[in-house]
Amino acid sequence: MKKQDNQKEALTVSDTAIIELYWQRNEQAIQATDRKYGVYLYRIACNILRDRLDCEECVNDTYLTTWNKIPPERPGALQLFLTKIARDLSIDRYRKNKAARRVPSELIVSLDEMEHSIPYDDAASEEALRHLVELINRYLQEMSKEDAFLFVCRYYYADSVEYIAQLQKVSKPTVYRSLARLREGLRAFLEQEGIRI
Amino acid sequence: MNDRQEQHLNLLSQMDEQIVEEVTVERYARVRGLARRKKIRWISILASAACLFLLFSFGLNIFQFLGFFKQVPVYEGMTVSNEFSGAEQADLRMTTVMPMLEFAAGGGQNAEPPKLPHGSKPLEEVVKSTLQVEGSGEPLYYAEPNQDIYITVHIDNPDKFEILSFTLNGEKYSSYMFEEGSDMENLVLKINVGDAQPCEILTYTIDAIKYIDGTEIKDVRMKGDDTVQIGITPDVTVTEETGVQSLSLTVTPTEPHAPSSKDLIEISTVLYDGETLIEKKTIVLADSAVTVTFEGLDEKTVYQYGIVALYRATVRVLAEKTVMTLPFVEFTDVSRDHYSCKFRLQWYGENTGTSLALYQEDTFVQELSVDDTVVDALKVGIPYRLVLTYTDGDTVKTVELEIPIYGYSPVKNGEISKKYSPKLQLFNQTTMDYRVHLGCDITATDDPNVYAVAGRIVEIMTDGSLGKLVAIETSNGDTFYYKSLGSIADGLSVGQSVSFGQVIGTVGSSLAVESADPPHLHLEIKDANGQYVDPAIYMDDSY
Numbered sequence: 001m002k003k004q005d006n007q008k009e010a011l012t013v014s015d016t017a018i019i020e021l022y023w024q025r026n027e028q029a030i031q032a033t034d035r036k037y038g039v040y041l042y043r044i045a046c047n048i049l050r051d052r053l054d055c056e057e058c059v060n061d062t063y064l065t066t067w068n069k070i071p072p073e074r075p076g077a078l079q080l081f082l083t084k085i086a087r088d089l090s091i092d093r094y095r096k097n098k099a100a101r102r103v104p105s106e107l108i109v110s111l112d113e114m115e116h117s118i119p120y121d122d123a124a125s126e127e128a129l130r131h132l133v134e135l136i137n138r139y140l141q142e143m144s145k146e147d148a149f150l151f152v153c154r155y156y157y158a159d160s161v162e163y164i165a166q167l168q169k170v171s172k173p174t175v176y177r178s179l180a181r182l183r184e185g186l187r188a189f190l191e192q193e194g195i196r197i
Numbered sequence: 198m199n200d201r202q203e204q205h206l207n208l209l210s211q212m213d214e215q216i217v218e219e220v221t222v223e224r225y226a227r228v229r230g231l232a233r234r235k236k237i238r239w240i241s242i243l244a245s246a247a248c249l250f251l252l253f254s255f256g257l258n259i260f261q262f263l264g265f266f267k268q269v270p271v272y273e274g275m276t277v278s279n280e281f282s283g284a285e286q287a288d289l290r291m292t293t294v295m296p297m298l299e300f301a302a303g304g305g306q307n308a309e310p311p312k313l314p315h316g317s318k319p320l321e322e323v324v325k326s327t328l329q330v331e332g333s334g335e336p337l338y339y340a341e342p343n344q345d346i347y348i349t350v351h352i353d354n355p356d357k358f359e360i361l362s363f364t365l366n367g368e369k370y371s372s373y374m375f376e377e378g379s380d381m382e383n384l385v386l387k388i389n390v391g392d393a394q395p396c397e398i399l400t401y402t403i404d405a406i407k408y409i410d411g412t413e414i415k416d417v418r419m420k421g422d423d424t425v426q427i428g429i430t431p432d433v434t435v436t437e438e439t440g441v442q443s444l445s446l447t448v449t450p451t452e453p454h455a456p457s458s459k460d461l462i463e464i465s466t467v468l469y470d471g472e473t474l475i476e477k478k479t480i481v482l483a484d485s486a487v488t489v490t491f492e493g494l495d496e497k498t499v500y501q502y503g504i505v506a507l508y509r510a511t512v513r514v515l516a517e518k519t520v521m522t523l524p525f526v527e528f529t530d531v532s533r534d535h536y537s538c539k540f541r542l543q544w545y546g547e548n549t550g551t552s553l554a555l556y557q558e559d560t561f562v563q564e565l566s567v568d569d570t571v572v573d574a575l576k577v578g579i580p581y582r583l584v585l586t587y588t589d590g591d592t593v594k595t596v597e598l599e600i601p602i603y604g605y606s607p608v609k610n611g612e613i614s615k616k617y618s619p620k621l622q623l624f625n626q627t628t629m630d631y632r633v634h635l636g637c638d639i640t641a642t643d644d645p646n647v648y649a650v651a652g653r654i655v656e657i658m659t660d661g662s663l664g665k666l667v668a669i670e671t672s673n674g675d676t677f678y679y680k681s682l683g684s685i686a687d688g689l690s691v692g693q694s695v696s697f698g699q700v701i702g703t704v705g706s707s708l709a710v711e712s713a714d715p716p717h718l719h720l721e722i723k724d725a726n727g728q729y730v731d732p733a734i735y736m737d738d739s740y
Contacts, residue, residue: 039232040225079225080218091206095198111202111209118208120201129208137213145219152220155209167227 015078022070030063037079041086047158048090048107049097058093062086087157107158114155117183119190119197132195139189143182150175151182270354270408274421275401277338281347281376281385311499311521313471320469320503321514327474328507338427339513340390346427347376350384350403352417357381361414363406395431395450398508400424428506428513431464431482435504435516441496441523441546444468448504449486462507464515469501480504496546496589497524525589526550528598535651535697536672537573538600542585549588556582574673577605577650578735604737607648607679608704608718611639615714617731627713636680636721637732638714641704647718650677650735651697657689664707669695674725677732681708681719 018036021029041062045055062085075081094105118136121128140148146168153159153167161179165172187197198206340346350363360381362371365388376385393399402424406417432451437444446466466489468476478489494500503517525546532539542550550567557579565572567585575581581600586593615623615638622631649669655676656668665682667689683705695701704716711719720732 040228043228077218077221080214080221083221087210107206108198108202111198111205114205114209115201118205120204122200122204124204129204133208133211136208137211137216140213140216148216149220149223152212152217153224156212156217156220157224166231167224 019070019074019078022067023074030067033063033066033078033082037082040079041082044083044086044157045090047160048087048094048105050105054093054097055090058086058090061089065089083157105158106160110154110158113179113183116197117187117190119195132190135190135193135195136186139186147178147182150178154179267356267410268353269415270352270356270358270360270406270417272403272406272417272419272421272423273351273353275351275403275425276349277340277425277427278347278349279340279344281349281378281387311519313469313499313501313519317469317471317501320467320501320517321505321512323469323474324467324503324505324507324512324514328477328512338425339430340427341432342393342395342429343389343391345387345389348386348388348401348425350386350406351421352382352384352406354382354408358408358410360384360417361407361409363403363417365403366401369405390427390429393429395429397429399427399429401427428508428511430513430515431506433482433504433515435518437502437518437520439520439522441525442494443490443492444494444500444502444520444522445488445490446502446504447486447488448480448482450482464504464506467503467505469503471499471501494522496522498522524596525594526585526587526596528583528585528596531598531601533575533601533603535577535603535605536575537571538575538581538583539571540583540598541570542567546589550585551588551593552586554584554586556584558582572600575600575603576671576673576675576735577603578737605650605735606737607650607720607732608639608641609644609646609648610642611718612642613733614638614640614717617729617733619729625710627709627711635729636678636719638681638711638717638719639704640715640717645683645703645716646700647679647682647702647704649679649695649697649699649701652677652695654689654691654693654695657685657691659685659707662709664709665702665705667701669701675730676723678721678723679718680721681705681711681717683707683716 018029018032021032038059041059042055045058049055049058062082065085066082069085073081091107094107119132124132140151143151150164150168153164154161159167161172161175165175168175191197338346348365352360354360358381360372362369363384364370365386370386372384374386376387379385390399404419404423406419407414408417409415434449434451436447436449438447448466463479464482465477465479467474467478468491476491478491480487480489491500491502499519499521501517501519504515506513506515523545526542526544526548528540529543530539530541553565553567553569555562555565555572562581563572565583572581572583583598583600585596585598587596588594615634617637618634620633623634624630625632649667650671652669652671654667655670656666658666660666664680665685667679667682667685669677669679671677679701681704682702685702686700689695689701704718706712706714706716708719711717722730722732722735724730
């Protein structure tokens with residue numbers, strides 16, 4: 001019953017209330033964050049890091065970083081705020097952890113899928129890269145909501161195809177086909193804009 | 198990550214923030230929905246499994262009630278015991294032969310039974326390992342000729358079928374022949390081993406166990422060992438005689454015939470010192486007694502002897518006992534009074550004493566004659582020892598006697614309130630300064646009397662500063678000064694002899710320099726050289 005109460009409580013505790021707790025330097029803020037977003041953040045870390053302990057440490061580091069950032073920050077969207085921190089910390093840990101890199105994470109698999117859709121130029125200037133980002137975002141803005149959901153889940157959150165299929169309630173082959181279509185579409189879009197792949 | 202992956206990661210991390218935020222919110226909601234669906238699915242699976250289980254159990258009970266799935270009884274084995282009272286049985290395996298045998302005590306044994314060193318193994322185990330006796334078919338049970346034994350047949354019979362009969366060594370035993378107290382899983386049969394030969398091994402084999410299932414007679418399934426073996430033990434009496442370096446055993450069979458068995462190899466006497474089996478001598482048990490002697494043993498050493506029957510595949514210890522060889526010589530009849538000690542030298546070997554000396558701890562005191570039986574001029578409270586030197590063949594040996602310490606108690610149940618301190622200055626409550634203390638202050642608890650040491654009174658004084666005092670000189674030249682007395686006993690005079698423990702006064706505060714202290718005895722002792730000594734070393738352990 002206590003777990004249910006906690007879950008109900010988690011649902012009713014708004015992000016605004018949680019941010020307020022951080023501003024009051026009340027340690028309940030971290031507990032509230034963990035109850036509401038703990039599992040969610042753990043999933044984000046797991047897409048990048050395979051090791052359970054690494055993922056747990058990453059989530060704890062996320063709380064610590066959030067505690068140190070709020071205040072002075074007062075994020076408008078706590079969920080996105082936490083997501084970015086967790087994702088960045090996971091990627092950093094992945095880069096530093098030799099053992100983790102021995103097992104390719106879902107992140108690497110998803111990046112490899114983009115090999116033939118996004119150009120690579122080791123001598124590209126900052127301006128060229130900024131232009132490329134703009135083009136990718138324009139392509140993203142023209143997608144349907146469901147396609148955008150699929151694209152962000154796969155190439156931002158590095159969710160596995162199987163997991164995306166569960167979230168979308170479709171089969172895995174359907175997800176594979178949709179992703180292939182989106183990648184091909186991106187390639188065509190960039191080529192149309194004069195970018196050589 | 199390679200450079201390409203790093204570059205692409207950098208690009209994709211800069212996706213449109215608004216789109217990412219929208220997807221994040223949607224993703225979070227779908228993740229929670231997915232978790233809920235998974236939980237519901239698991240609950241359904243568990244509920245279904247529980248229902249199936251209940252259904253299955255119910256169905257099973259119904260079938261069993263109707264007579265389906267009954268379990269055939271299974272024979273699991275037999276055990277043997279020498280008594281059966283329905284609830285408890287004395288297992289023949291645990292019965293030792295010791296209570297059945299008679300021992301005649303030899304000479305020179307101590308009252309306390311001697312023990313082998315800690316960690317010594319059981320004799321049977323030592324004999325088996327030393328003589329390398331091992332193998333299957335070891336009889337687990339033993340009985341005497343013409344003894345009644347109880348064989349219990351164990352059957353796993355959860356459905357409690359009625360057991361009709363079984364066949365043992367070809368003879369059929371029906372249920373009415375089972376002992377009262379038997380049940381359908383433990384059938385107890387009483388049989389007599391008969392006039393079996395000592396050391397013979399009897400074998401009992403069971404088969405054809407029948408049970409009733411409805412109107413049919415069926416066979417119990419056989420699973421356990423169908424055979425038990427029972428070794429018949431010979432009945433013997435053993436007497437031993439210990440010497441300084443020898444042990445003689447006389448073994449007499451109770452039955453007037455020689456034991457024989459095709460399975461028996463020999464009967465032997467063995468000797469064990471706690472580490473190894475040092476000797477084995479084969480004996481032949483006939484109508485009369487046979488004597489065996491072990492020689493070359495160590496004096497005053499514990500040994501264990503055994504009479505063992507060696508079979509082809511096992512060993513049976515018929516008798517065993519731990520004894521101690523005699524010492525070459527020992528001090529006996531020791532008694533002590535306050536100034537002397539009486540003793541006697543008991544020689545078990547030849548009298549080869551060369552010297553007898555008295556030591557006070559490690560200090561030589563005096564030489565005595567090996568024929569002496571008393572040593573005088575001992576002091577109370579001092580530890581002494583007598584050391585006898587003798588020869589055992591070419592070896593010079595010694596044996597010692599720790600003379601009991603005879604302690605002295607000048608005030609019964611007294612307590613030392615200030616110790617003897619000839620060098621370190623102690624605070625004096627009366628003079629309010631620090632000074633050495635050449636005596637021992639003893640306060641009384643319930644008895645204020647002061648008890649004398651034996652000797653002659655050399656001084657009695659009542660003085661304004663020294664207070665009331667009695668001094669006694671002992672026979673070895675020590676002088677005991679009893680100071681600070683509250684009163685002096687009537688009738689004492691200088692030159693008078695006093696006995697040990699005679700009351701000479703009471704504790705008090707008459708010593709001027711200690712008058713502020715509670716009533717006490719101030720006891721000083723000077724030895725024959727006039728030197729102060731610590732009175733506490735003369736006192737008993739109560740101080």
